[in-house]
Structure formats: C-alpha cells, structure tokens
Amino acid sequence: MGQPRILIVTTSNATMGATDKPTGLWLEELTTPYFTFADAGARVTLASIKGGVIPIDPRSTETGDVEPESVARFRADGLAASMLTQSHALASLDGGSFDAIFLPGGHGTMWDLPCSAPLAALIGEMWRNGKVVGAVCHGPAGLLSAVETDGQPLVMGKAITAFTDAEERAVGLVDDVPFLLESRLRELGALFENGEPFAPYAIADGRLVTGQNPASSQATAQLVLDAVEAAATIW
Secondary structure, eight states, X not given: OOOOEEEEEEOOOOXXXXXXXXXOBOTHHHHHHHHHHHHXXXXXXXXXXXXXXXXXXXXXXXXXXXXXXXXXXXXXOHHHXXXXXXXXXXXXXXXXXXXXXXXXXXXXXXXXXXXXXXXXXXXXXHHHTTOEEEEETTGGGGGTXXXXXXXXXXXXXXXXXXXXXXXXXXXXXXXXXXXXXXXXXXXXXOEEOOOSTTSOOEEEETTEEEESSGGGHHHHHHHHHHHHXXXXXXX
C-alpha cells in the first residue's frame, strides 16, 4: 500500500474532574506510537478534542533519571514537539482522510473522550468505512460512545483490553476517576482481556486494536500498522 495516514487524537482535559489535581495525556503513549508510525513511513496527524495545547500528565514526565527513549526523542524533535502546542481540533478533521485513528491514554481521557460527540461520530464513520481503530491504556475510553450501524456499542462482542481495574487500584486513583474503564467496557459487552499488571499486553480483533497500559504502547502501535496493511488488501 501507499503511505498510511494515521490520526492520533488525545485528551484536552487537564484536571481530575472539578478538582485541581493535574492530569492529561500520558506522554509515552503518544511518543512511542508516533515514532512507531513515522518510522514505518506513515503520515501522522495529531489532534485533540479542543485543539491547540495538549495537557501532559505531570506524572508521565516524572520518570526519575531514565526518560523513555521515545519521549527524549520527541522532545529533541522540534517539529514533533511543536505538535503538542498546535494540535488540530478534532471537529475540523475529515475521517475519510485517514486509514486509522489512534487514541493514547492518560487519565484526562476519562472525562472528555467518552462524551465527545465528534469523536464518537468520527470513530463510527471510520469503522464503517473499513478503517482501523486503535487505543491504548485509558484511550479506549474514547470507544465507549461509538456505535455500530445498528446502534449497538462498537465494543460489544469484541476482544478489547485497557487499563485494568486492578491497575487503577494499584495507582491509587479509583476514587478520582469518574468510572473504572475495564468495568465500563465489560458493561457494554466487550470481551475484556488482560495480561499481568503493568506488563505489555496488546490485542487485535480484526480492525480494532487495543493495549493495556503504557508499557503496551509500542506493541499496540505495531498491531495498528499490521491491521492497516491487512485492511488495505480487503477494501
């Protein structure tokens, strides 16, 4: 196939609900997929729910002395880093221009992705048109409102993973998030799967690709590329 076109959509939410606790995008879940896609020759567009500056969860940059390689590379890449302050507004984009959509996580997603009508509509449109839909960690929160042509939840009956309830308890944020993502996906009929807490785990159910946690970012991105290539031979 030609050069794949991949749309990455992040949260625009910077706080834990009505509190002043900071949150946002988990940076590694953007930077690792970004370079996995770009190094494979894909053309990547970065958008957020509102556009403009993307809030970064400060905990995702508090890594001690060792910064994830992709994060350091992203910071050193002026063009890539500038995307964090100049992201496209999601509502301004046409899903027909892309082969795949990818949703990174970060706890910010739990507030604005599920209630974004433009995001739900875009995912539904791309899914119906044979495109690939991917998400990692809390990114699958953006799948909750997407529906099939018959109005049923897009996730119903599909194998999916995401940040687990056990992992949420382990990081001590059960009482801060508006809902538990694993539980909500199960309530919608998803066939939830997971690996060990905080270990890499990614799965593909046809054109739907999901990863469990930050450590799963690279594997999830690679499965997205594989799914894009497979979809191109069918559609």
